[in-house]
Amino acid sequence: MNEGRSERFSLRSKTLVLVEGREDRFVLEQFADQLHLGPDRIQTHPLLSKDKLFSFLHAEAKRPEFLELETLAILFDAETSRETTLAEINDALQRLDLPASLRVVIETIPTGAQTGCLEDLMLEALTAETAAFPCLDEIRNCIETNLPRSRTFSECQWKKLQLHVVLGCSERGYKAGLLTALQSREYQPILASRVFDPLRQFISQLAEQPAPRA
Amino acid sequence: MLTELRISKFRSIHSLEMSEIAPITLLTGKNGSGKSTVLEAIELLVSPEPLRPALQLRRRGIETYPSQNTASQVAVQAPWESMFRGFDTTETIALDGLYSDRQVKARYDTAIPATETSQLKLLTQNPQYVFSIQQWLSESRLLRIRTQADAGALTFESLVHPVPDGSWGWTAALTPLGPFAGIWTNDALDQLEREDVADYFGAVLQERRGDFLLYAMRGIAPNLKSIVTVPRNKKARLFADFGTGKLVPVSLLGDGAIRVLKILLATLVGNGGVLLVDEIESGIHYSFHESLWRSVLEAAQLTNRQVICTTHSGETMLAAARVSRDSGKIGCFRVDAIRGNHRAVRYSAAELLDSEEVGVDPR
Numbered sequence: 001m002n003e004g005r006s007e008r009f010s011l012r013s014k015t016l017v018l019v020e021g022r023e024d025r026f027v028l029e030q031f032a033d034q035l036h037l038g039p040d041r042i043q044t045h046p047l048l049s050k051d052k053l054f055s056f057l058h059a060e061a062k063r064p065e066f067l068e069l070e071t072l073a074i075l076f077d078a079e080t081s082r083e084t085t086l087a088e089i090n091d092a093l094q095r096l097d098l099p100a101s102l103r104v105v106i107e108t109i110p111t112g113a114q115t116g117c118l119e120d121l122m123l124e125a126l127t128a129e130t131a132a133f134p135c136l137d138e139i140r141n142c143i144e145t146n147l148p149r150s151r152t153f154s155e156c157q158w159k160k161l162q163l164h165v166v167l168g169c170s171e172r173g174y175k176a177g178l179l180t181a182l183q184s185r186e187y188q189p190i191l192a193s194r195v196f197d198p199l200r201q202f203i204s205q206l207a208e209q210p211a212p213r214a
Numbered sequence: 215m216l217t218e219l220r221i222s223k224f225r226s227i228h229s230l231e232m233s234e235i236a237p238i239t240l241l242t243g244k245n246g247s248g249k250s251t252v253l254e255a256i257e258l259l260v261s262p263e264p265l266r267p268a269l270q271l272r273r274r275g276i277e278t279y280p281s282q283n284t285a286s287q288v289a290v291q292a293p294w295e296s297m298f299r300g301f302d303t304t305e306t307i308a309l310d311g312l313y314s315d316r317q318v319k320a321r322y323d324t325a326i327p328a329t330e331t332s333q334l335k336l337l338t339q340n341p342q343y344v345f346s347i348q349q350w351l352s353e354s355r356l357l358r359i360r361t362q363a364d365a366g367a368l369t370f371e372s373l374v375h376p377v378p379d380g381s382w383g384w385t386a387a388l389t390p391l392g393p394f395a396g397i398w399t400n401d402a403l404d405q406l407e408r409e410d411v412a413d414y415f416g417a418v419l420q421e422r423r424g425d426f427l428l429y430a431m432r433g434i435a436p437n438l439k440s441i442v443t444v445p446r447n448k449k450a451r452l453f454a455d456f457g458t459g460k461l462v463p464v465s466l467l468g469d470g471a472i473r474v475l476k477i478l479l480a481t482l483v484g485n486g487g488v489l490l491v492d493e494i495e496s497g498i499h500y501s502f503h504e505s506l507w508r509s510v511l512e513a514a515q516l517t518n519r520q521v522i523c524t525t526h527s528g529e530t531m532l533a534a535a536r537v538s539r540d541s542g543k544i545g546c547f548r549v550d551a552i553r554g555n556h557r558a559v560r561y562s563a564a565e566l567l568d569s570e571e572v573g574v575d576p577r
Contacts, residue, residue: 006573052572059574062559064550 006048011060013043015071015206018053022046023178024075024109024118030191031200037207050076050085054092061098071103073206077117078108079156105206111198119159122178125193129166136162215520216260216488218312223299225251230556236545238511238538240494240531241524241558242577243549248556249524252549253490256522259309259320260488294357294374297322319362326358411464412443412450414479423482423516430513433505434474434498435467469497474506481513481521489514491523495530503533511537511544528570528577535566548576 019025025044032042047056053074060066076085089106098104110116123130130136140158147153153161160178167181181187219232227248241249295301307322357374418427424441431438439457441464443450453461464475473496480489498506507530514521525531531546538544546561561569561576569576 006571008575009573010575047572055568056572056574059565059569059572059576062548062561062576063574064552067552 006052006056007046009045009056009060011043011063011065011069013040014069015042015073016069017042017044017073017075017203017206018056019044019046019075020050020077021048021118023182026179026182027118027191027196028075028199028203031196031203032207035200035204035207037203042203042206050088053089054095057092057096057098061096067099069099069102071105071206072098073105073107073202075107075109075202077156078110078113078115079117080115080154082108082112082114107202109199111202115155117156117159119156119163119178121193121195121199122163122190123159123166125190125195126163126166126170129170130162133166133169136165139165216256216311216313216522218310219252219256219259220308220310221252221255222308222310223302223305224255224307224309225297225299226551227251227255227556228299228554230549230558232547232558232560234545234560235520235522235547236543237514237520238507238534238544239520239522240534240544240546241522241549242526242531242546244551247549247551249549250492252547252558253492253522253524255309256311256488257490258322259311259318260313294322316363319360321358321360323358323360324356326356411479412452414483415441415443415452416450417484418479418482421482421484423513426513426516427478427482430478430505430509431471431475433509434502435471470499470502473497474502474509477506478509478513481510481519482517484519485517486519488520488522491521493525494523495525495527498530500527500529500533503527503530504537506530507534507537507544515543526577528575531566531576532570535563538563539567540564546576 017028019028025046028042028044029039032038032044047053057072074089076089078085085108086106093104093106108116109118110121113120140162143161144153163178167178182191215235215237217233217235219230219235221227221230223229225248226246230248230252232252241252243249295303297307298305299307303324305323306325307320309320311318359372359374415427418424428438428441431441435454435456437456438454440455442453442455442461444453444461445451452464454464454467455461464472467475477489477491477494480491495503510521513519534544534546540563542562544563546563546566547558548561550557550559566576
C-alpha cells in the first residue's frame with residue numbers, strides 16, 4: 001500500500017533495514033534503541049510501498065555511500081503469503097547489480113509466519129483489549145457483506161481495521177493513526193510484549209558482524 | 215557529438231570513463247569531485263585549433279596575455295604542472311573520446327625524446343627558439359601536445375615553450391582532428407558580457423534564429439517585446455524592449471535573464487560543436503529551470519550542438535529530466551571521488567525522476 005510521498009533518504013549507517021511503513025520503522029527503532037543500537041549502527045527506512053523496493057535500491061546503489069554498506073535487510077509484511085513476499089523481494093534483488101560483498105537479509109513480519117503484518121503482532125500484544133471486543137468478527141462480517149463488489153480487503157487490511165477499532169475504543173486513548181498511538185506514552189509498554197521477541201532477535205542479529213564471504 | 219570520454223592522469227583524475235553521453239548532459243557531484251575537470255578535459259579534447267593551447271593554459275590561475283613575439287600567440291605566467299596529476303610532469307595526460315563517430319585522442323607530455331628535436335624545431339618555425347630547444351628538452355620545459363583522429367598516428371599539434379621575455383609561448387601545427395565546429399565555453403559566455411554580445415546577437419539574427427531567441431527569452435522575461443542593437447560609440451550595443459517607450463540595456467537586466475540570454479546566444483550561434491557551461495543554473499530561479507531546459511533542448515537541436523554542463527541543483531536536474539522524459543536527449547552523470555578514485559555514474563532522465571520518487575538524491 002502506498003502511504004504517500006517518499007521520505008528523503010540519506011545513508012548514514014553500515015546496516016540498513018528497509019521496511020514498508022513508518023510504524024514498522026518506529027517499532028524497529030525502539031527495539032534497536034533498547035539494544036543500544038542507534039541509527040548510526042542500524043538505520044531503518046520506510047519505503048511506504050513494496051513496489052518501490054527496486055526503484056529505491058536502483059537509485060541508492062548508484063550513490064557512493066552505498067559502497068560502504070555492509071548489511072542490507074529487507075523486512076516486509078508477509079501479507080497474504082510469506083512465499084509471495086519473499087519471491088517479490090528476490091525478484092527485485094535479482095534485477096539489481098548489488099556489490100558482491102553486501103550481506104543481504106530478507107524476512108517477513110511476523111517473522112517466519114505464513115501470513116500477516118505488524119498489526120497481527122499489535123493485536124496479539126493487546127490481548128486483553130482485543131478480548132474485550134468479541135464483536136470484531138461480527139464487524140468484519142458486516143463490512144464484508146456490505147462492501148461494494150469491486151472492493152476487497154486483504155487479511156492485513158482487516159487486521160489494520162480491527163486494530164484501529166481496538167485502539168479507538170481503548171481506555172488508553174487514541175489520537176490519529178497507529179504511528180501516533182505507538183509514539184504515545186500509553187502504548188509504550190505494549191512494545192515490551194514477548195510477541196515482539198522475534199523482531200528484537202532479528203535486529204540483534206543484524207548488528208552482528210557479517211561473516212566474511214568465501 | 216561527444217558520446218564517449220576517457221580521461222587519464224589529468225589534474226586530480228587518475229582515470230575516468232564516461233559512455234552514452236547524451237546530447238544534453240548534466241554533470242553533478244560534490245565540490246572537488248572533478249566535474250569541472252571533466253569539462254576541461256572535454257574542452258582540451260574537442261576544441262579546435264587555435265583555441266586548444268590558449269584554453270588549456272588559461273585555467274586555474276594560469277593567466278594568459280598576448281605575447282610580443284607572435285601576433286596571435288598566448289603566453290603564460292605560470293607553468294602547466296597543475297594539469298598533471300600530482301604535479302608529476304613525467305607522466306602523460308591521455309584524453310580519448312568518440313566524437314561524431316570518430317575516435318579522437320589528445321596527449322600532453324613534457325618528457326619529449328631528444329630524438330624528436332628536429333620535429334620540434336620544425337614546429338617552432340622560429341630560429342631564436344631552435345637554439346634553446348635542446349636545453350629546454352633537458353629541463354622538461356616544453357609541453358608537447360599531440361592529437362590523433364581516427365586511426366591516424368599521434369601527431370604533434372602544439373608546443374608550449376619559454377620565450378626570451380621570461381614568459382611562455384606556444385606554437386601550433388596543423389591539427390589532424392579536422393574541421394571541428396566551434397566549441398563555446400564559459401569563456402565565450404563571459405565575453406558576451408562585453409562588446410561581443412551584439413556580434414553574437416547579429417550572428418543569431420543572420421541565421422534567422424532571432425524569433426526563437428525572443429520566444430525562449432520570454433520564458434524568463436514574459437514582457438519582453440524585442441531585442442535590438444543600437445550603435446553607441448561606434449560599437450553596437452544590445453537593448454531590450456519591454457514596450458515601455460524606453461530601451462533597456464541588457465546589462466541592466468537581472469542576473470538570471472542575462473545568464474539565460476548568454477546561454478541561448480551561445481547555443482544558437484553557428485552550428486555543431488559542444489557548449490560547456492559550469493554551474494548552468496547559477497542566478498536562475500528554480501521556477502524558470504524547466505523553460506530554460508526546454509529552450510536549450512530546442513536550440514541545441516536547431517544548431518546540432520551538444521550541451522554539457524555542471525550543476526549542484528537538484529531542481530535543475532529534475533527540470534531537465536521532466537523536459538526530456540523518455541526522449542534520451544538529456545542524461546546526467548554524477549562524478550564521484552572515492553578514496554582518490556574517480557567514477558562517473560550515469561542517470562537517464564527516467565532514473566532521475568525515479569530517484570526523486572523514492573527520495574534518493576542523485577547529486
